[in-house]
Amino acid sequence: MERVLTRKGEATRARIVAGAAEVLRERGPSVTTLDDVRLRTGTSKSQLFHYFPGGKDDLLLAVARYEGSRVLEDQQPHLGCLDTWDAWYRWRDAVVERYRAQGDTCPLGSLYAQIGRSTPGARAVVVQLLAEWQEHLATGIRALRDGGRLPASIDVDQAAAALLAAIQGGVSIMxxxxxITHLEAALDWHIAQLRSAGEDLPGRMVE
Incomplete structure (x- = not known):
């Protein structure tokens, strides 16, 4: 049965997860210990195991969920309102800036490598993150289509999946x-492809 925490307990758990994320970004999951997290967050060993009964594996999964949510949050508000071409370019710049600031490290990627992609919990985090990201992109493409900027025949889900795959490829190369040039090229090329699909529409909207 899932444990129900008090508001104070939820705040404490969130503080531990955020502190653990900082340690993991600095040191990497392979060398980070629970003592490192305990010292950073000012918690006792009994507190850590109270909130994360499975020990380090439980904590790593919680941090993976935290880092995954940040991937999407860092793209807002742009990712949630991709209804014009200007909005798409603002989102594009936000994505590039996020990964430029991140540099050649990926906390989320290193966590997945440490936990193991075959671990059900880790795989669930990856699946949920990518599904949410792709649905945001699909919603934006639908908004362009419904606004007369893309043809009704466009395969929204395929376009969103291809764009997300291109982003992940660019990030992997980075x-x-x-x-970061490959990520920039992937974003620019796919947005240009979308725009070209709507260029011949009668009465198309121009921005």
Missing amino acids: LSTGR
Whole structure:
């Protein structure tokens, strides 16, 4: 049965997760210990196991969920209102800035590598994050279509999936090389492809 926490308990757990995320970004999951987290967050060992009975694995999953939510939050409010081309370019710039600031490290990626992609909990976090991200993109493409900027025949889900795959490919190359140019190219190319799909529409909206 899932444990129900008091408001104070929820705040304490959230503080531990945020502090653990900071330690993991600095040191990496392979060398970070519960004592490191305990010292950073000012909590006792009994407190850690109260909120994370499974120990480090439970804590890593909680941090993975936290980092996953930040991936989407850092793209807001742009990701939630992709109804004009100007809005898409603002979102594009927000994505590039997020990963430029992050550099050639990926807290979320290193956590998945440490937990193991075959772990059901870790896989669920990945699936949920990507599904939410893709649905935001699909909602934006539908808004362009419904606003007369894209043809009614466009395959919204396929376009959103292709764009998300391109982003992840650009991020993977950035993590390997330290260069963000491939991510920028992927975003620019896919937005240009979308725009070109609507160029011949009669009475199309121009921004």
